[in-house]
Structures are given as structure tokens and as C-alpha cells.
Amino acid sequence: SPSRCSVIIIGAGVSGISTAKVLAENGVEDITILEASDRIGGRIRKEGFGGFSVELGAGWIAGVGGKESNPVWELADKSGLRTCFSDYSNARYNIYDKSGKIFPSGIAADSYKKAVESAIQKLRNDEANPCGGDLSKGTEPPSMPKTPMELAIDFVLHDFEMAEVEPISTYLDFGEREFLVADERGYEFLLYKMAADFLFTSEGKILDSRLKLNKVVRELQHSRNGVTVKTEDGSVYEASYVISSVSIGVLKSQLISFNPPLPKWKTDAIEKCDVMVYTKIFLKFPYKFWPCGPGKEFFLYAHERRGYYTFWQHMENAYPGSNILVVTLTNGESKRVEGQPDGDTLKEAMGVLRDMFGPNIPDATDILVPRWWNNRFQCGSYSNYPIISNDDVVQNIKAPVGRIFFTGEHTSVRFNGYVHGGYLAGIDTGKALLEEMEKEKKEMERKSDNQ
Numbered sequence: 001s002p003s004r005c006s007v008i009i010i011g012a013g014v015s016g017i018s019t020a021k022v023l024a025e026n027g028v029e030d031i032t033i034l035e036a037s038d039r040i041g042g043r044i045r046k047e048g049f050g051g052f053s054v055e056l057g058a059g060w061i062a063g064v065g066g067k068e069s070n071p072v073w074e075l076a077d078k079s080g081l082r083t084c085f086s087d088y089s090n091a092r093y094n095i096y097d098k099s100g101k102i103f104p105s106g107i108a109a110d111s112y113k114k115a116v117e118s119a120i121q122k123l124r125n126d127e128a129n130p131c132g133g134d135l136s137k138g139t140e141p142p143s144m145p146k147t148p149m150e151l152a153i154d155f156v157l158h159d160f161e162m163a164e165v166e167p168i169s170t171y172l173d174f175g176e177r178e179f180l181v182a183d184e185r186g187y188e189f190l191l192y193k194m195a196a197d198f199l200f201t202s203e204g205k206i207l208d209s210r211l212k213l214n215k216v217v218r219e220l221q222h223s224r225n226g227v228t229v230k231t232e233d234g235s236v237y238e239a240s241y242v243i244s245s246v247s248i249g250v251l252k253s254q255l256i257s258f259n260p261p262l263p264k265w266k267t268d269a270i271e272k273c274d275v276m277v278y279t280k281i282f283l284k285f286p287y288k289f290w291p292c293g294p295g296k297e298f299f300l301y302a303h304e305r306r307g308y309y310t311f312w313q314h315m316e317n318a319y320p321g322s323n324i325l326v327v328t329l330t331n332g333e334s335k336r337v338e339g340q341p342d343g344d345t346l347k348e349a350m351g352v353l354r355d356m357f358g359p360n361i362p363d364a365t366d367i368l369v370p371r372w373w374n375n376r377f378q379c380g381s382y383s384n385y386p387i388i389s390n391d392d393v394v395q396n397i398k399a400p401v402g403r404i405f406f407t408g409e410h411t412s413v414r415f416n417g418y419v420h421g422g423y424l425a426g427i428d429t430g431k432a433l434l435e436e437m438e439k440e441k442k443e444m445e446r447k448s449d450n451q
């Protein structure tokens, strides 16, 4: 029969590693970490591209310089991770139209201000009237973005961040600054450092047999006595408790079946949380043809189709001389390019760049298109709770079901969607499980005393 350990952790992303670390540091060392892919890190992932290390997943440490210190910023500081400051606020002054003209800054700033006001108005309307319906009580319907410039601004405001519209806890608590990770060792270096605190490593490699890679969990059988975990390759593991750190997209996908099934309050909550798809496409060029210098890191392309290769960034600040551009797509556009050959995506991107910079720019020599949506161990980029939702949804997504506990960025009430959200959620779930184990131990002692 399979050997039994105290806790099985499903997934070795930031939340899985941080939860395992909390357990190990508190004396629960007979743990098993089952990770579906062949590496740790999950949505923190670097890849070599055009001679540099680029981040396909999380790229920024968001929320720095505020009254409280962002724990991920502290980890980065301790590890000497190389980062550089990112200033998005100039993007609105670098909006190109299809003929390559930059919109005058006054017009762009004005349009931006209007878009923020209208988004705030819409939020108020929705709060006053959460089920939609008629807006009779003196509220004005906000104007819809129509022109390519308005659409570009709308995309930045809504598909990136709403910080100017709605207070975001990350910026409130940790500060408004964001730093891009620009380190050859990758953002994931932080995870290796964390893992090395409690797993056996040698020469930078994790050799601890408690971490099992290429183990795709497919079934959880749970009862009052414990949990049996079955993986795709036919292995069976038993534990007193399981912590699942798989993404909200994976929970929705039903890659893992639960036996007995999850209760309705749980599946309803999982249903209510949206999955955001966010795709950074990297392009390598023989030389640079875009403006650099202060205020030029980000630029926008205004097209009549919302989100069509709108948001651009050059990598010269991170890696001078890299000649790499990044364009970010989201949701529908992300899914569309994931489904087509990269050559087609390259042609589209070059068409857009020639609109902005003229016909004589060189072709990209390489392209990298991450596929977070079609990766069955991710099924999306991060959780996105409806703006007008109550904390019950997150609480229900986080709440344990019998001996199965849940963690991951999507279980973080304040910081979902961020690396620090995953990190803090892992600590939180680890502590909750330790308390539960303590309770169970006392209960057992009480029972044996009574016998």
C-alpha cells in the first residue's frame, strides 16, 4: 500500500513553495510536493530569448515604496535580484495612430482624464445598481470609448489596472511603484532561494525526494480519515491532508476530479471568479528603431479594434542593447494568437510596427509567444474577481473542504493576481492547516485520556 505522509502539496509555484516552507519550519517535515510540470515556479518563469532572460509570466514586483514593505520586494532585496523601475504613467503620451503620428499630449491627457472619470462613474452606477437594469435615479450612463485613441486608453485602464479608478490594495498597502525584474537568474531565483531553506539542494539544484516533478494529479479521494491522491502516471499517494495550489483556471477545468465531489458552495464560488489571460509577446530585432530615453519605455498603438497590439514596451532599460520589444495582449486577443502559428502573429505585429514606425524598419528575427491559456496546468494567467463582488466568493474559494485545503493567488483576499498574493496566501493556508493539525492532535489526546 502507498506510504502515507502528513501533507501533500499540489503545485510548486510561489504559493506551494511558501506553504511547504511554513509547514517545514513548524515541524511538519513529512510533506510531499507533487508538481505537474518538470520545474518549480509555475507562473513565474524565465526563458532565454535573443541572448537574454525574459519573463513569460510575472515580470514586475508591484507595490513598492509604501508604508508597508512588500514581502516579495524584501525577498528580492535579500537575494540581490536585479530590478529596474518602471513608469507606466507616460504611456498615454506615446500613443501612435495608424499613420505613425503621436497624438498631441494635451489631447491624449484630456482623453485619459475623461476615461478615468467615466470609469469611476460606471463603477458608481454598478455599485448603486449591481444587477444592471435601468439607471433612472439620476445617474448618467458613461460614454463608451469609440475612437482608436479612446479604445487604446480604455484597454490600458481596464485590462491592465484600474488603480486610478478603484483603490487597489497592493498599491494602498505597499506603495505605487513597480519594478521590473531584469536578472539573468530570473524572477524564479526567489523561489529557489525559498526552497533551499527547507529542501535539500546541491549546486543550485533541488535534490530533495519530497519534491516530485512530472506528477500530474488527476484524482483526490477524501474522507474523514485522510486523502488518497492519484496521478496521471498511475502513482498513488496518501496523506492526512492535502493543500491544493493549482490555479483558478485549473480548478475550473476539472483536470482534477474530487471524490466525493466538491460541495456546491465551493463550485459556485469557483464559477464566479473570472480568469484573465495576459500574454507578453517578445520580438527580437537586429537593431533598434524605436525611441528610447526618459518617458519612452511604454507606447501605445491606437487601432479600431480594441486590444489589437495596443500595449508596447522596449527592453532597453532592463537590458541595454537587447533590441527586444514586448507587446501585451489580453483575453480574446490572447486566445486568438495562441490558436494561430507564431509566423502569423509575427506578420500581424510587424504590420502594426510598420504603421507606427514606417515601412523601412527591419523584420523581427525571432518571436516568443507564451501560451498560458492552452497550458492545461495553468488555463489562464490570473484570477480576476468581479469588481462588485463581496469577499464571500474569495472566502469560499479559500475555505477547506474536509481534509483538503486551498491556496494560490486566487485565495488571497487583498492581493489576488500578484506574486505577493500567492506568497502570502501560501503562508496563510500553511498556518491554517497547522492550527487544524494542532486541534486534531488535542482531540486525539482527549479521546485517549477518556479511554
Ligand code: FAD
Pocket (backbone or CB within 6 Å): 010, 011, 012, 013, 014, 015, 016, 034, 035, 036, 037, 040, 041, 042, 043, 044, 056, 057, 058, 059, 060, 061, 062, 215, 216, 217, 218, 245, 246, 247, 250, 255, 256, 278, 279, 280, 372, 376, 377, 378, 380, 381, 382, 407, 408, 409, 410, 416, 417, 418, 419, 420, 421, 422
Ligand atoms: P502557480 O504559479 O500557477 O502554481 C501552481 C502550480 O501547480 C504550477 O506549477 C502548476 O504546474 C501546478 N499544477 C497545476 N495543475 C496541477 C496538477 N493537476 N497536479 C500537479 N500540479 C499541478 N504577478 C505580479 O506580481 N507581477 C506581475 O508582473 C505579474 N505578471 C503576470 C504575467 C503573466 C503573463 C502571468 C501568467 C501572471 C502574472 N502575475 C504577476 C501573477 C503571478 O505570476 C501569479 O499570481 C503567481 O505566480 C501565482 O502563483 P501560484 O502559486 O498561486 O500559482
